[in-house]
Amino acid sequence: MIDLHCHILPDIDDGANTIEDSLEMARLAVSEGITHLLATPHHMNRNWMNEKRKVVALVKEVQSEIDREGIPLTIYPGQEIRIYGNMLEDIEKDTLLFTDELQQYLLVEFPTASIPNYTERLFYDLQMNGKIPVVVHPERNRIIQEDPHKLKELVQHGALAQLTAASYTGGFGKQIQKLSKQMIEADLVHFIASDAHNTGNRAFHMKEAHDLVIKEFGRRKWHQFDQTTKDLINGDVVIPPTPTNIEKKKFFGLF
Ligand code: FE
DSSP states (O other), rough: OEEEEOOTTTSSSSSSSSSHHHHHHHHHEEEETEEEEEOOEEEEETBBBBOOOHOOOHHHHHHHHHHHHOOOOOOEEEEEEEEETHHHHHHHOOOOOOTTTTSSSEEEESSSSSSOOHHHHHHHHHHHHOOEEEEEGGGGHHHHOTTHHHHHHHHHHOOOEEEEEEHHHHTTTTTHHHHHHHHHHOOOOOOEEBBBOOOTTTTTHHHHHHHHHHHOOOOOOOOHHHHHHHHHHHOOOOOOOOOOOOOSSOOOTTO
């Protein structure tokens, strides 16, 4: 299994603190069947600035520790980029990282409580430049929780979306779990990744998510997610299924 979203690098964001933490996460990942992992520290998110050069260097260091310990895991450099207006300029400056070496797919994070009003324009401009935005954990964004149609519009316009394993397995509560399942049903999300931060309260849950997808949607669905994951890391073309609507009812009684 490949995991495209994980905070395994030490002392760089709110993920692993030390190299020992990183190794512990690596062991847990392998125990769930993960063989390759994209290390995606936060970038441009509040105090976390993790430019390409720094991430690439740290991945090399951590990989050599993983190898020294004999853990059968390969890690690649990536980033979880908090959305900001000058992404295209920074792509020019070569400070951003993609999921693939061909530099086509970017993991983009929205703020928890909003979707910036320049998002559609930015996503359009990115795509005009051959860059495809991948919205990470849309199920945890409050605007999308209130109105999943907002995500559907972005997907219809060419964005992809990543569901977090623990959201789907219930780690963020029943409502987010329900929404996650509905998002899979409606083809609003294209693959599952862990967004693991540690081996405790924010662990991988990939094996659990894998088993639940097969139970609820069948092997074919998991194969589809797996193929999209591979396409994203190989830089191959992804042709996503056409998204459908989630029933109009509000998900979160609170809103
Ligand atoms: Fe993350």
